[in-house]
Amino acid sequence: MEILEFTQSNVRLDIEAGSVRSWLVMQRSDGVCSMDISVGAGASLELAFIVLGDVRVSNRLDIRLTGEGASCRLRGLWLLNGQADVSFTVNMNHEVPHCTSEQLFKGIEGGAAHSDFFGLIKVAPDARKTEARQQCHNLLLTDKARANAKPQLEIYADDVICTHGATVGRLADEELFYMRSRGISLEEAQKMQLTVFAAEALDIVPEEVAEGLQGWIDAISE
Amino acid sequence: MLDIRGVHASVGDVEILKGIDLQVRAGEVHAIMGPNGAGKSTLAATLAGRDNISVTQGSISFEGEDIIPMSPEERSWKGIFLGFQYPVEIPGLSNANFMKAAVNEQRKQRGLEPVSAVEFLRMMKEKMALVEMDSQFSSRAVNAGFSGGEKKRNEVFQMAMLDPKLAILDESDSGLDVDALRIVGNGVNKLRRPDNATILITHYQRLLDYIVPDYIHVLYKGRIVMTGGKELAGEIEERGYDWIVNSL
Numbered sequence: 401m402e403i404l405e406f407t408q409s410n411v412r413l414d415i416e417a418g419s420v421r422s423w424l425v426m427q428r429s430d431g432v433c434s435m436d437i438s439v440g441a442g443a444s445l446e447l448a449f450i451v452l453g454d455v456r457v458s459n460r461l462d463i464r465l466t467g468e469g470a471s472c473r474l475r476g477l478w479l480l481n482g483q484a485d486v487s488f489t490v491n492m493n494h495e496v497p498h499c500t501s502e503q504l505f506k507g508i509e510g511g512a513a514h515s516d517f518f519g520l521i522k523v524a525p526d527a528r529k530t531e532a533r534q535q536c537h538n539l540l541l542t543d544k545a546r547a548n549a550k551p552q553l554e555i556y557a558d559d560v561i562c563t564h565g566a567t568v569g570r571l572a573d574e575e576l577f578y579m580r581s582r583g584i585s586l587e588e589a590q591k592m593q594l595t596v597f598a599a600e601a602l603d604i605v606p607e608e609v610a611e612g613l614q615g616w617i618d619a620i621s622e
Numbered sequence: 623m624l625d626i627r628g629v630h631a632s633v634g635d636v637e638i639l640k641g642i643d644l645q646v647r648a649g650e651v652h653a654i655m656g657p658n659g660a661g662k663s664t665l666a667a668t669l670a671g672r673d674n675i676s677v678t679q680g681s682i683s684f685e686g687e688d689i690i691p692m693s694p695e696e697r698s699w700k701g702i703f704l705g706f707q708y709p710v711e712i713p714g715l716s717n718a719n720f721m722k723a724a725v726n727e728q729r730k731q732r733g734l735e736p737v738s739a740v741e742f743l744r745m746m747k748e749k750m751a752l753v754e755m756d757s758q759f760s761s762r763a764v765n766a767g768f769s770g771g772e773k774k775r776n777e778v779f780q781m782a783m784l785d786p787k788l789a790i791l792d793e794s795d796s797g798l799d800v801d802a803l804r805i806v807g808n809g810v811n812k813l814r815r816p817d818n819a820t821i822l823i824t825h826y827q828r829l830l831d832y833i834v835p836d837y838i839h840v841l842y843k844g845r846i847v848m849t850g851g852k853e854l855a856g857e858i859e860e861r862g863y864d865w866i867v868n869s870l
Contacts, residue, residue, distance in 0.1 A: 574710050575710050575712055577672060577673070577694060577710075578706065578709070578710035578712070579712075579720070579723075579724075580671075580693065580694035580695045580698070581670050581671075581694045581695075581697075581698055581703075581704050581706075582698060582703075582720070582721075582724035582780060582784065583695050583698035583699055583724050583727045583728045583731070583784065584695060584723050584724055584727050585695050585727060586693065586695065588723065588727065592715060592723060593712075596712070596713070596714035596715045597714070599714055600714060
């Protein structure tokens with residue numbers, strides 16, 4: 401997985417048939433990122449975003465699966481605090497049959513941070529045997545933090561599997577009490593919950609990057 | 623060890639415990655029985671420091687210290703353990719990592735270094751054997767997708783790992799088949815020592831076939847209305863709670 405660190409970008413590219421691309425985009429400062437990527441037959445794209453801290457970030461991803469057997473995995477994790485304002489717009493276009501896409505976005509909002517997620521899965525009329533999944537889950541740590549998640553499906557083909565889900569929640573009291581009753585301090589129990597919550601969105605990210613996020617999790621939980 | 627005097631406790635505006643008196647000494651096993659809604663689980667949660675319960679009157683001291691102002695974790699560090707009636711699922715957190723965090727926090731409070739990896743594995747293996755858990759259990763997420771029996775065995779396993787002075791087991795028998803009941807009962811029995819104590823909270827007498835208590839208390843409408851020896855369980859099994867309630 402190649403790690404890219406940028407603030408402003410406007411990426412347009414075609415992933416040729418049969419090739420494999422894997423990128424991680426780290427965003428630790430304000431920026432606008434727009435990506436328009438087509439994935440050809442049998443090609444695969446793995447793309448992960450990690451957005452950290454008190455930042456204003458606007459990301460737009462237009463992914464087109466244009467050749468049969470193309471696949472795409474998207475991951476996003478944002479750990480926000482302060483006055484952070486982060487938006488993700490994702491358009492996943494299944495244009496031909498037998499393509500798969502899988503998306504998982506997770507956000508933790510502390511301080512007065514705000515996130516918006518808009519995700520559309522669009523399946524063209526002849527894109528049979530499409531498999532498309534999208535999940536976006538948020539944890540709010542304060543009363544001032546906000547998160548919106550709007551998943552949407554437009555399906556014009558038959559014989560497809562499409563799922564989506566979105567949640568905005570808070571740390572679970574039941575879990576916290578359970579952990580505390582075993583002697584884990586409130587602060588530590590909260591950190592553990594956040595770490596576990598975030599970990600799911602880090603499955604394709606190099607381990608050293610995932611481990612490096614612990615400090616950010618500790619910081620936003622305070 | 624535990625001295626509860628005149629405790630009233632409420633959940634929200636509703637008073638559930640209406641004057642509880644209970645003394646537990648080291649080496650003793652007390653069973654608290656009673657019909658549904660008597661306040662058994664509220665009593666357990668009150669002792670463990672659940673924050674939606676407020677003690678409005680009375681005192682609770684543990685080894686001479688007032689525990690009412692203490693957080694759940696402080697009570698755990700003092701040696702109080704609650705086995706949950708409904709153990710909580712924590713997807714994504716492995717049993718091993720959960721227990722490592724708990725054991726090390728307990729050690730930190732006693733001024734000890736974190737447990738070594740080798741010692742921790744040895745402890746896990748030994749305590750898992752106590753409740754007949756197989757080795758893959760340690761990498762599974764805490765209670766996630768566990769059967770009812772596995773969850774209750776996990777509670778006893780955690781109890782064994784933390785080695786509390788006072789274990790309060792809330793309905794550890796509910797939802798268990800005979801095999802799981804035997805495993806839970808054996809586990810608890812093996813952990814009994816002259817220097818620790820156990821409070822078993824149960825609706826039915828069947829767990830008491832495996833773990834024989836020194837005292838049985840009947841809780842009804844937030845009060846202990848009868849206390850007796852182990853023979854009381856058989857009587858309740860035969861006659862139900864009505865005869866006690868009707869004699870009040």
